[in-house]
Amino acid sequence: MSERLLAVGEAPHTVGDMRGAVPQARGAVHDGRAAGAEADLGAGSQEAAALLDRTREAVEPELRRAVDSLPGTMRRVVAYHFGWEYADGRPASGQSGKAIRPGLVLAAARALGGSPTAAVKGAAAVELVHNFTLLHDDVIDRDSTRRHRPTAWTVFGDADAILAGDALQALALRVLADDQHPAAGRAAAWVASCVMELCEGQHVDTALEERSCDQVTLDECLGVAEAKTGALLGCACALGALYAGAGFDEVEAMDAFGREAGLAFQLIDDVIGIWGDPARTGKPVGADLLAGKKSLPVVAALTSGTAAGEELAELYPRLGPADVGKAADAIDRAGGRDWAQAQAADRMAKAVAQLSRAVPDPEAAGGLLALAEFVTRRSF
């Protein structure tokens, strides 16, 4: 899918001009309004896609080697989850994901003058952690589909999905413990702290979903997005900085860059979840709305104090398939969509500011910026 998007090369922008990225990001976000828009995917996107291709090439052998070291059943559940095998163990050709997080590790390492090759174990560890949380979140949320396939718990049962997730977290930290790179120890501490934040984020998210619509604030939802999405993207960037031998301030700024970009990513993801093209999202129309998900545009609308917000509050707790269009329209009229897009642009601006703090040379920051824009302007 990304290949198709990337074949469309329009409106190239100069990644060297970081400041210029802000209005562009804002423009890109607004383009999302026309679901499936293929405009404005230029040189930056091509650069990002090439970077992700190179990342997969560098990191996947490390990932596969690590997963192959797991004991029998743990290996099998994880290989299924990654899309490398069918449930019965036959090899499958599925890709394990877009490799955005490992891509951030390697790009951050390069941006700070380090060698991406030396940071491959760090990149693999972040991807293993990401997948451990997916395995457990799917159990907790009872999600039945992931990457267009039945989730691991629906195939192997809750017990094995929980245990495979546990083993995967341990594997991530063993990859770092086995790494001879001088940054590996600090990277392990950073990853472990990030996992604790991810856990608390998933807890708050689950708790919010159980509350009634009028009991949820926008700040709480932004907090969840930061803990669940921002934290690991920040951690990925921080790891790249650590592997490049960067100082504390730069590592912190890179973490902040990843967090802000992660929030922008989540905001756009939520917009796409409501107004995106099902053929591209891989989810049926209105799936997020029908599930009663308290996504950011929904909560922005519910807390807007507008008539449309009140309409939505009436509608949302008992939403049927016939009301999905009406709900999406109410969210839009209540300003939920505009707010999410403006917030995403604002977060991208903050991300860019943090990036320029860590990497003053715009040329060096190009890859990271391209990646951040890529994930926040995607229309799939």
Added chain:
Amino acid sequence: MSERLLAVGEAPHTVGDMRGAVPQARGAVHDGRAAGAEADLGAGSQEAAALLDRTREAVEPELRRAVDSLPGTMRRVVAYHFGWEYADGRPASGQSGKAIRPGLVLAAARALGGSPTAAVKGAAAVELVHNFTLLHDDVIDRDSTRRHRPTAWTVFGDADAILAGDALQALALRVLADDQHPAAGRAAAWVASCVMELCEGQHVDTALEERSCDQVTLDECLGVAEAKTGALLGCACALGALYAGAGFDEVEAMDAFGREAGLAFQLIDDVIGIWGDPARTGKPVGADLLAGKKSLPVVAALTSGTAAGEELAELYPRLGPADVGKAADAIDRAGGRDWAQAQAADRMAKAVAQLSRAVPDPEAAGGLLALAEFVTRRSF
């Protein structure tokens, strides 16, 4: 409870004579036959109890500091699980456990000439890992009681128990990542590998429990006991050796010592689970049998090829409270109890042989030996 046992000081033995420990261990195991026997608890047990007291004193502040660093709800669930707080957050006076695993870390460090104080973070990490697995195993096994209290998942729900376990694993590895000791990196690798083995062990255990009685072999059950109990006791001893700066062979031998002692411990635990005094085990009479647990004496009886074994096979799948005595008797007549006790003695002999390989000086090995005997001769 241990205080009462320890007040009875009979038949002291010389811990300096390691070889002499084997028949004594065998004798102690047979003493278990008279449930609640308080005989044969001598100087070795007093030494072990004092060692465990010192361990708790040294390790608990580190444990509490680590747990206090967890984010809000994760901290609360874990503090409840450890018995430090009630479900509503009020402080509770409960002890978090006997501290056998951290005790082994510190005793192993001392046995190899290291400083127990320097190994405190390693000891805390092992205890955190142990408790992470308890949190998840209770969810998976639907166990409702742990240390005489409702299990965390029954109080906070599955989601929070899973997440708190995840956070606890991360915390264990962050404690090691933050440790400046030169052994901490290798310790983290050892712990992470151990976690993967624990996960696979719990998977096989769950799978075996779902099979019918005639589909389970004794070797499979011994494999589960090694992976679920032996692995972490071995890891604890290995960590002590690592913190003492021991060489690879000594670390391996210490791991093997802990594994063998762990198997002996599990065998005795299973015997106590069937014939132990409920007032001491904290479980109702025959709870393990009523749950249909495929413990080692049960599977030994089922696979004995005896008439009593066939009787048990008939009885076991549909066991009611009235049949508990009959089942225990059939296991006994089929040789399940004698086999378990002889196996335990055999494993203790192997443990002692491994210990003497790692620590040739019997004087230095005394603390470890006392601990191993303490856990395998307990009648509570």
